[in-house]
Amino acid sequence: MIRNKQNFASGVFFVVFGVFCALVARGYSLGTTDDIGAGYFPFWIAVLLTVLGAVLCVSSLAAKAEATEIGRLDWKSTAWIVGAVVLFAFLLQYLGIVLSVIVLVFVSSMGSHEFTWKGAVGSSGILAALVYLVFVKGLHLQFPAWPTLFS
Amino acid sequence: MRRCSQTLSILLLLFTSLYFSVALGATYPDRPIRLVVPFPPGGGVDIYARLVQPELAKQLGQPIVIENKAGAGGMIGTDQVAKAAPDGYTLAAGNIATFAMNAGVYKNMPYDPVKDLTPIIQTVMVPYVLVVNPSVPARSVKELIAYAKANPGKLMYGSSGNGSGQHMAAELFKSKTGTDMLHVPYKGVGAMVIDLMAGHVQLAIADLASLMPHVKSGKLRALAVCGAARSAEYPDLPTVIEAANLPGYETIGWQGIAAPAGLPKEVIKRLNEAFNKAQSELSVKEKLISTSLTPVGGAAEEFARYIQKETAKWAKVAKDINLTVE
Amino acid sequence: MDLIANLSLGFATALSLQNLLYAFIGCLLGTLIGVLPGIGPVATIAMLLPVTYGLNPTTALIMLAGIFYGAQYGGSTTAILVNLPGESSSVVTAIDGYQMARRGKAGTALFTAGFGSFFAGCIATLVLAAFAPQLAELAFNFGPADYFSLMVLGLVGAIILSSGSILKAICMILLGLLLGLAGTDVNSGLMRFTFGIPALFDGIDFVCVAMGLFGFAEVITNLSHKDKRETFTNKVSGLWPSMADFKRMLPAIFRGTTLGSILGILPGGGAVLSSFAAYTFEKKISAHADEFGKGAIEGVAGPESANNAAAQTSFIPLLTMGIPSNAVMALMVGAMTIHNIQPGPQVMQNNPELFWGLIASMWVGNLMLVILNLPMLGVWVKLLTIPYRFLYPAILVFCCIGVYSLNSNVANIYITAILSVFGYVLSKLGCEAAPMLLGFVLGPMMEEYFRRALILSQGSYATFFTNPISLSLLVATAILIAVMAFPSIKQKRQEAFQEE
Numbered sequence: 020m021i022r023n024k025q026n027f028a029s030g031v032f033f034v035v036f037g038v039f040c041a042l043v044a045r046g047y048s049l050g051t052t053d054d055i056g057a058g059y060f061p062f063w064i065a066v067l068l069t070v071l072g073a074v075l076c077v078s079s080l081a082a083k084a085e086a087t088e089i090g091r092l093d094w095k096s097t098a099w100i101v102g103a104v105v106l107f108a109f110l111l112q113y114l115g116i117v118l119s120v121i122v123l124v125f126v127s128s129m130g131s132h133e134f135t136w137k138g139a140v141g142s143s144g145i146l147a148a149l150v151y152l153v154f155v156k157g158l159h160l161q162f163p164a165w166p167t168l169f170s
Numbered sequence: 171m172r173r174c175s176q177t178l179s180i181l182l183l184l185f186t187s188l189y190f191s192v193a194l195g196a197t198y199p200d201r202p203i204r205l206v207v208p209f210p211p212g213g214g215v216d217i218y219a220r221l222v223q224p225e226l227a228k229q230l231g232q233p234i235v236i237e238n239k240a241g242a243g244g245m246i247g248t249d250q251v252a253k254a255a256p257d258g259y260t261l262a263a264g265n266i267a268t269f270a271m272n273a274g275v276y277k278n279m280p281y282d283p284v285k286d287l288t289p290i291i292q293t294v295m296v297p298y299v300l301v302v303n304p305s306v307p308a309r310s311v312k313e314l315i316a317y318a319k320a321n322p323g324k325l326m327y328g329s330s331g332n333g334s335g336q337h338m339a340a341e342l343f344k345s346k347t348g349t350d351m352l353h354v355p356y357k358g359v360g361a362m363v364i365d366l367m368a369g370h371v372q373l374a375i376a377d378l379a380s381l382m383p384h385v386k387s388g389k390l391r392a393l394a395v396c397g398a399a400r401s402a403e404y405p406d407l408p409t410v411i412e413a414a415n416l417p418g419y420e421t422i423g424w425q426g427i428a429a430p431a432g433l434p435k436e437v438i439k440r441l442n443e444a445f446n447k448a449q450s451e452l453s454v455k456e457k458l459i460s461t462s463l464t465p466v467g468g469a470a471e472e473f474a475r476y477i478q479k480e481t482a483k484w485a486k487v488a489k490d491i492n493l494t495v496e
Numbered sequence: 497m498d499l500i501a502n503l504s505l506g507f508a509t510a511l512s513l514q515n516l517l518y519a520f521i522g523c524l525l526g527t528l529i530g531v532l533p534g535i536g537p538v539a540t541i542a543m544l545l546p547v548t549y550g551l552n553p554t555t556a557l558i559m560l561a562g563i564f565y566g567a568q569y570g571g572s573t574t575a576i577l578v579n580l581p582g583e584s585s586s587v588v589t590a591i592d593g594y595q596m597a598r599r600g601k602a603g604t605a606l607f608t609a610g611f612g613s614f615f616a617g618c619i620a621t622l623v624l625a626a627f628a629p630q631l632a633e634l635a636f637n638f639g640p641a642d643y644f645s646l647m648v649l650g651l652v653g654a655i656i657l658s659s660g661s662i663l664k665a666i667c668m669i670l671l672g673l674l675l676g677l678a679g680t681d682v683n684s685g686l687m688r689f690t691f692g693i694p695a696l697f698d699g700i701d702f703v704c705v706a707m708g709l710f711g712f713a714e715v716i717t718n719l720s721h722k723d724k725r726e727t728f729t730n731k732v733s734g735l736w737p738s739m740a741d742f743k744r745m746l747p748a749i750f751r752g753t754t755l756g757s758i759l760g761i762l763p764g765g766g767a768v769l770s771s772f773a774a775y776t777f778e779k780k781i782s783a784h785a786d787e788f789g790k791g792a793i794e795g796v797a798g799p800e801s802a803n804n805a806a807a808q809t810s811f812i813p814l815l816t817m818g819i820p821s822n823a824v825m826a827l828m829v830g831a832m833t834i835h836n837i838q839p840g841p842q843v844m845q846n847n848p849e850l851f852w853g854l855i856a857s858m859w860v861g862n863l864m865l866v867i868l869n870l871p872m873l874g875v876w877v878k879l880l881t882i883p884y885r886f887l888y889p890a891i892l893v894f895c896c897i898g899v900y901s902l903n904s905n906v907a908n909i910y911i912t913a914i915l916s917v918f919g920y921v922l923s924k925l926g927c928e929a930a931p932m933l934l935g936f937v938l939g940p941m942m943e944e945y946f947r948r949a950l951i952l953s954q955g956s957y958a959t960f961f962t963n964p965i966s967l968s969l970l971v972a973t974a975i976l977i978a979v980m981a982f983p984s985i986k987q988k989r990q991e992a993f994q995e996e
Contacts, residue, residue: 131888355683
């Protein structure tokens, strides 16, 4: 029976990540002590992470380990937020900053359970205008403001 | 029949390209020009670009937009330009590394500096100087070589990174003089200079601008400049060639401007003239010189030949000293 | 006395109408870009460099310096309000500052940050004026081995940043170290952990990690609390700190200033470490150790004073030796050379009005920042009463733009998105992001110094123990570990953990 589920899961994660990094780092030269190779530092850090991750796993099984549960992951909110951000990144090159911001605000707003069309239209409009004024007009940042077809 | 259509298509292609080049030449430039600086703000290439920007915009009658696209020793930004449309609206500012040296050092170079780029102009030279920490008992290049030979593997030199111009310049020095010194790479010249002054490393070959202030304050000792001729600013310093009788030891950093391959001749000419004029404008020239960037200028063809010569030279050095970076 | 004569020359220069005006513009601009997450002072200064050509060099430098410390100041605002540390120095501020904001004490937190910065700025400026040449020598005494040991001490200290399990905190630090190593290896030029993705060739940018792990992950966490109404905080209590707050804040500010002033002088990572060190220190000595991580006022006061003091003293290597200790300073060198001033030891003799004028203007600038920001406190706090459903899309927009503008590359946005999922899952597992961020920042530097130390010592590990500075830092590390393992403190930590 796993008592400390949080620690067990994070331990597993650290072990997996550590083993992966150690394997990749094995592909780089370890070098000699007077000229340490590119693989030396990452390899030993990864090994250390793996070992400590394993210790974390084992200790979470102990009878007197503190009992924790992992809260339910809210994949829906995650998907809305991450999806909106990825969509923004993709659209930026084609639509320019102003339209992409509107899309970003709109899509990410849908992740809220208090979403209203009116609110989303309003806030996307205000933010797009703000972004245009601050970043394009004010700071002259280097990105396309409008779809490339228009310019 | 087949041959006929082939000829026809070639002719057609010729005509269209001629048409376009004429059309381009007549109206170019009619929109803002992007000048990609493949390094972070504040470096030598960036400073050059920002110094000529206003005057260049005046010459071309269009805004010049400087974009810093740093990464992988300048190769990420330069590669983007190499793969952009050859219309004269995307230019790369670069230096000895991005236009020549990297090709010999990096195994997986994303672009070929000779084939994938159209050279526009060699803009400035960046003279290198050989300095030692005062703890090194050598007052001339000859004494330094003698000292290094007497203490093989004891002297350590710093550079601004593996495969950098400074690294290559020092390696060339080692191979020409048959000395054995250890390389200690740093992330940029600033960190290296601190350790050089503190004596953690004993010598370095780097650009005049970064080192001479410390030579003046007595924290470092300059032995020689590394160009073919003495520096106008410091005429007392001999060249390595004359000081140690090392013919062919010429290492000098430089910068230039290039565009994607296949740029129409008219556009090359227009850009070359604009850069030449912009950087010989008195106020710009003075500022370049004060930052230890020696204006060069000249025709695009000269720069093309220079790039070929330098690429070959450094590829050979890299091969001789067996230096590759993956 | 020389100092007084010099300072009066400095003030005469700094208080000229033109210099005052440009100091003000610099501070204002700096605050603005500091508040925008991801838009750093480097890009802004680079952009403004051509504008300064027409100014006289002293004025130009005063303005650029204003942008630099203005940005430091503005950065803490977003860290406190919405958990978005735009710079490594404000990561620590976000830990307790954001918790204070959530408990309705955003005004107090912002005031503390502002007041701490001002105090630290004033003191550090005096330190700079009085001891700059002597302090400059300190940097020379630090060799690669010493820096490595300093980083080790810093990382061990980072364990204290976390309020949960020590073991998990160590794992998170190691995770951060590994993430930080991705990119081109300085020594060999080899691309590590890049898997052929060009966007990773130069490593992952700090801003991406901070925005992903702190900003985005926090947004996701907040959204997933469906049972609660999505408002940020229901009560916003008084803007001004109480007498009790002051009593707790002042000693912390004083200690932070001292730590920051000293560490800021070290060019390789000293300034980064200062705010972390201050936090660790405060948490260790505080009578309210259990409050840390939940909105302890010392957790804001100490680090904020430290990072501002470090920002001022990081000018020492630049002004006395012409050595830039970070990217902003490198740009200042550029600005000086363009104006025909060779940065270096001779600046103090050849251009005394520039040297002392700049120092005096820092004091003036700090005062301006306080005056500029105090009236803004109310506005910032009001911002938090905006319903969260309007607030979080705005956070996303500013983060995305900031991340993109790092090098005009959309790949940075994708990286941030991936890291945000990472951060959300880790927070669900009770793993805290702050130690990981410190590992991320220090990892590459640590490896660099480690390898350089061994090249210089020709492979002898003894270099870390024969060097007096390195040795004493390692001894300090050992003491710190002993203190952490000490039962009574361990018990206290566990109590704190169980309360959650």
